[in-house]
Amino acid sequence: MKVEEFADIAFAAKSMPSFGYGCAVFMQSDIVNFQRQGWRSEEILAGLADVLPKNVFLYVASIPNLAALGTRFVLQGGTQNNLAVVKAEVDFIKSSFRANGKEPEIIVHEHCGESGAIGAAQEALRLWRNGRETTVIGLEAVANIRYHTTRNEDTRCYFCKNNCLRTFIDVDVTGGQSPEHNHTLDAADRVATEEEIAEVVSNLPSLEQIHANLPPLESQGSCSTGVGHSSPSIFKAKVEPLVQIQLAPGSNKVVELPKPAEFQARKTKVPLRMGEQRLIIATCEKGTVEDLDEMKDIKADIDKVKVVNPNYVDIAARDVFRHHDVEVVSDAIPATRGLFISKATKERASQMERRRDFRVGIPRLLNTYTYAPFFNGYFASLGLKSENIIYSDYTTPELYRAGASRGAIDPCYPSKIGIAHVYNLLATKHVKKPLHAIWFPMYDVLHSHLVNLTGSNACPTVTATPETVKAAFTKESDIFSENNILYMDPILNLQDEKICADQMFKAWGPVLGVTREENERAIAVGFKSLHECEAEIRRQARETLDQLEREDRIGIVMLGRVYHHDPGLNHEIMEEFQKLGYPVFSQSTLPLDEDLLDRLFGEEVRAGLITHPLDISDVWKNRYSTSTNHKVWAAKFTARHPNLVALEVSSFKCGHDAPIYGVIEGIIEQSGTPYFSFKDLDENKPTGSIRIRVETIDYFLQRYREDIIKRRHIESNIETQLAVFEQTLRSQPRERYEMAVAGY
Ligand code: SF4
Ligand code: SF4
Structure with a gap:
């Protein structure tokens, strides 16, 4: 089917399947499914045209309420040559106005295929009028551009651990007229064809024939390179590239061999010919160069821009996990020697002793991005070492892929990564040095700086995630107990300090031998750390x-x-x-x-x-x-x-x-x-x-x-x-001033 026939075929459909809008890959599988279900091609085409405006307005542009944009719409782009699509767009736009009873004006641009380019030209004109100069090389020069691309192991970037594969585009903007490509031939000369070269090569004389034909030693000689020499020995002949060959012995007709390529002097695994420029398509700016020093310059420039334009999203993401010195508020470890020492005291003393080396792992996700300073402050004030409060790594595709296979449900992405983060703690941090506990509380009620609220709750998905994660690691066998790790996920109310203190005491009292009083002091330190962290970033x-x-x-x-x-x-x-x-x-x-x-x-x-x-x-x-x-x-x-x-x-x-x-x-x-x-x-x-x-x-x-x-x-x-006018008026006689103010 030709694309021009799309609309005619689609308009023949009496009904159509309903495609879900979104990624084109899913649509491709929808097409296959609809074919299996017996939908005919005209019906599938009609369905595709019908879903296009949804994809444009809902999926790509995310504008569910088109009426909010105004009442005049111009449809532009080559797609508008497809009238089936135009019909679908018109129906879609009109449906957005049903509620307000207005009639939108919808115009198809009379040069819809070129309208984007016209817009770009108008913008270029505006910039030019504002004093900007064009860097466009001109359409004729564009037609002359020659390029070749390379994407293989030689183009891989090693400037960071991502090791991205890059694409090198080597461009000759001279259209083959660069010095490298531009050696003109005499009228009689021409570049040899492959057949001619093969024929000449097959007729090359043997070594004996060459010896027999050699001139006497004292005479001057010349070789096919055209370079004269007077070597006393035939075995000391100078090696020169072969640039032309005679078509037959004794003939003065020569053909030129293609000139060997000359390359630019640069450090690269992919040599760059003379006269070409290299464009590198890379994942980040640093990858757009090959030379380490150039990369360092680029990085230094980026860093300069970053310093004067802080990204508080990133700063907050790092700062909350940073450890700060806090007041240690733990009790002294009770003496266990002597008479009349109770069992409880001995137990508490041993739990308190544990604090020094107790290692707690915390998944770095969800509201830990708020409450990490609270946990850091709480644990450190009880005597845990900061290096023993261990967060999982930041989310990356690798971290997600490594641990995601255990998931049995498909929640939102922030929740879905829960399993991967706990896996990261188990498979990486615990393996490096054993953890004693994983702390993944169920955030329930959260603190807020806002007023006049009806509640201050976490999303139920956030609250439930620690339990779904626990299920994933205990459904077949209990991975936590197999690794001697305590999985702790109590519910937490972080708005009410008293409730929070009680919940933390119940969780940590039996593990670290924390008393209620000690716990309250640690809670105070935790909240102080939290508020200081928030205040500092806001400052x-x-x-x-x-x-x-x-x-x-x-x-x-x-x-x-x-x-x-x-x-x-x-x-x-x-x-x-x-x-x-x-x-x-x-x-x-x-x-x-x-x-x-x-x-x-x-x-x-x-x-x-x-x-x-x-x-x-x-x-x-x-x-x-x-x-x-x-x-x-x-x-x-x-x-x-x-x-x-x-x-x-x-x-x-x-x-x-x-x-x-x-x-x-x-x-x-x-x-x-x-x-x-x-x-x-x-x-x-x-x-x-x-x-x-x-x-x-x-x-x-x-x-x-x-x-x-x-x-x-x-x-x-x-x-x-x-101000000047007012000054002038005030300096005039009062009557005139009052008349002017009154507008006479
Ligand atoms: S292109 Fe950028 S992200 Fe990729 S390896 Fe190079 S420096 Fe790293
Ligand atoms: S608000 Fe709830 S549902 Fe939405 S992304 Fe967060 S956890 Fe998921």
């Missing part, structure tokens, strides 16, 4: 925010959940933005200083719309889920701050994010703040598409910033002019 974030305001720059707020700080969950998207010069904040790191909150929310508080700057009751009624509440409040903060834009992230199969997509988008867009999203993130890291989207967003933000600066400039001009 730093405030400095960066102030700097953005001073410099009229843009920062990005990641609207996610605290475990989206995990680089393995956020796929390091934030780092890509940081490298482009955007500081990145998150829902948990935004500053809470009173003056700032008053500037952003003060008017609404005074108008009685909210009770407090940290109140979200105006936008979100079901305020019981802590991480959802924090995300909603961060959206409000971002919407009100002129230097911030929103970047929403969510995980695949998250049941809590779907209901608030519209709320978050609504809050942000109501203020005219740019909103972007990376939704349904899972174990697959689509590096290429992430890069493209990041670059597109960056381009948009550059224009957004230009507009902000222009607007501020205009506003400040108007204010200056008004």
Whole structure:
């Protein structure tokens, strides 16, 4: 079938199968299934056309409510030549307007195949008018580009442990006219054909014939290289490359052999010809060069940009796990020698002795990204050594793959990695040096900085994950007891310190010989560590925010959940933005200083719309889920701050994010703040598409910033002019001043 016939065939269908939108790979298997079920080709084509707008608007662009965009739609791109697709798009767009009763205007661009290029040309023109110069080499030169690609073991990058395979594209922009390729031949000469070379080679004289024909020793000779020599010995002839051969003995007709390739002097496993330029397609910037020193320069440049544009998502992800010196509040170990020492005292003494070498493993996931400072403080204050409080590694595809096979259920990705993290503790940390316990509490109630909430609960999936993980490691045999490891997953309320103290005491009292009083002191140290860690990152974030305001720059707020700080969950998207010069904040790191909150929310508080700057009751009624509440409040903060834009992230199969997509988008867009999203993130890291989207967003933000600066400039001009005008009026007699103010 020709693609031009698609629409005609699809329109012949009387019914069609319903494709699920999403990844094209799944669609391919859907096609096979539908064929097996007996659907005819025209029906399958109709179904494919029908799903396309869903894929574009819901899957790729994530815009469930098209009516929110306006009423005028232009369909562009070569796909619009397929009328079956156009019909599906028109039906889809119209269906979005059913609720509001409006009729959208839908136009197919009259040059839909070229409209993208027209748009690019218009943008180039705009930039040129703004003083930018083009680097385009011109269409004629483009037609002359010659290139060849190499992707094999010789192109592998060894600058980090990822050892990525790269693609080298060696480009000759001269169209074969570079000095290397450009040796012109005399009219009589030409490059020999393969047959001619073969014929000449087969007729080459034998060594005896050569000897017989050699000139006397004292005479001058010449060889086919054209280089004369007067060697006293025939065995000392100079070796030169053969560049031409006579077609027959005695003939003066010669043919040229292809010139041996000349290569550039550079350190590489893939030699680069003279006149060519190498482009390297790599996973990261460092991999775009081959030379170690060049890579170091690139890294140094990136590091410089990173220092002035902090990424608080990444900083928070590292800082919470850092150990700090805390006050040790444990009791002295009771004496066990002497008379009248009770059994309980002896037992406690031995449990306390254990603390010195007790090794506890903690999976690095979920709300541990908030509560690690609390656990670090608690354990260290009881006398555990910091090197014995061991977290699993950060999430990576390798970590996930190594341990994921035990899972029996398929929850959201942040929960699914639970098994892999516990496996990492068992298979890596425990093997290195034995662990005594794995601490994976069931987070139930969480602390929050917000007010006027209806609850402060963790997502039920978060709460239940430690139990599902436990099941995975005990369903056939108890892997924990086989390894002499205590698996501890008590429920925790981290909002109420007293309840928390009781829960921690019940968990750790019998293991480490902790008394209630000792436990309370350790709880206090834990919460102090937690609050200090949170305050410090917010203090730093405030400095960066102030700097953005001073410099009229843009920062990005990641609207996610605290475990989206995990680089393995956020796929390091934030780092890509940081490298482009955007500081990145998150829902948990935004500053809470009173003056700032008053500037952003003060008017609404005074108008009685909210009770407090940290109140979200105006936008979100079901305020019981802590991480959802924090995300909603961060959206409000971002919407009100002129230097911030929103970047929403969510995980695949998250049941809590779907209901608030519209709320978050609504809050942000109501203020005219740019909103972007990376939704349904899972174990697959689509590096290429992430890069493209990041670059597109960056381009948009550059224009957004230009507009902000222009607007501020205009506003400040108007204010200056008004001030001058007011001054002029005030200097005039009162009557005229009053008339002018009254508008006469
Ligand atoms: S391309 Fe980047 S990520 Fe890949 S090995 Fe090289 S430095 Fe590491
Ligand atoms: S909030 Fe969503 S992503 Fe987080 S644990 Fe619950 S379901 Fe999973």
